[in-house]
Amino acid sequence: MHIAVVSLFPVMLREALMHGVLGRAIERGLLTVDCHDPRDHATDVHRTVDDRPYGGGPGMVLKVEPLRAALHEAMGRLPAGSRRVYLGADGRRFEQSMAREAREWPGLILVAGRYEGVDERFIEAEIDEQWSIGDYVLSGGELPALVVIDAIARLLPGALGSAESAVQESFSDGLVDWPHYTRPPMLDGRAVPGVLASGDHAAIQRWRLQQALGRTWLRRPELLERRGMSNEERRLLEEFKIERAQRTGRIDDSHR
Ligand code: 9D3
Numbered sequence: 001m002h003i004a005v006v007s008l009f010p011v012m013l014r015e016a017l018m019h020g021v022l023g024r025a026i027e028r029g030l031l032t033v034d035c036h037d038p039r040d041h042a043t044d045v046h047r048t049v050d051d052r053p054y055g056g057g058p059g060m061v062l063k064v065e066p067l068r069a070a071l072h073e074a075m076g077r078l079p080a081g082s083r084r085v086y087l088g089a090d091g092r093r094f095e096q097s098m099a100r101e102a103r104e105w106p107g108l109i110l111v112a113g114r115y116e117g118v119d120e121r122f123i124e125a126e127i128d129e130q131w132s133i134g135d136y137v138l139s140g141g142e143l144p145a146l147v148v149i150d151a152i153a154r155l156l157p158g159a160l161g162s163a164e165s166a167v168q169e170s171f172s173d174g175l176v177d178w179p180h181y182t183r184p185p186m187l188d189g190r191a192v193p194g195v196l197a198s199g200d201h202a203a204i205q206r207w208r209l210q211q212a213l214g215r216t217w218l219r220r221p222e223l224l225e226r227r228g229m230s231n232e233e234r235r236l237l238e239e240f241k242i243e244r245a246q247r248t249g250r251i252d253d254s255h256r
Pocket of ligand 1: 087088089112113114115116117131132133134135136137138139140141144
């Protein structure tokens, strides 16, 4: 897959792309990421990329011409049919299903916003979709661009080691993780749950699924609504609730 990013801070992106799963995906040629800096396309001596907002108010707005020139340079190097996504605080909330869809696109151009935003006419004329990564205020679209690229890169065939990818499509899809433990078996008086050292793999799978269901019920009930449960999963969750009630005296999901 081919990704291009239009950003005023290409160094920030290039540095972050060199590590871990992302760095490996690029090294292996599964993914290319190119950065295009609007400042390289500014035409005046000061290399101006922003200007004051019409109508007044604080902050600056990114000008259309340098942004558009950088975008068109990016488009010239990406396959036809690539989609152009603007990263802005008021975009559609990015989620896993969007990463799965984007993985199928021939190319993706991410435009990172900065300052108060970009001239609306750029969005209207040049952008297919607008994405945000969540409801908090960041300083620009660079970190969101890295988030989106990372989420997509791990879905590319061959990006993960075999151990990692085996976990991907497992029964725990749509649930939060179960708890993990490693040595030592006893730490400050706290033991690892006995079932994990039992060698009974069916019991371990059952316990992990139950923990994942229970934690999802406690922490992210909306995920459980969306996913639904089999009869066996309902039974496991009921048992989790009963055991938790006996342990804590809490019969519902209050107080986590
Ligand atoms: C405090 C400024 N806000 C006034 C209502 C608007 C605003 C402008 C620019 C808020 C954030 C930004 C910069 N953020 C992004 O470019 C951004 C972002 C984000 O802030 N949160 C989540 N996802 C994203 S994607 C791009």
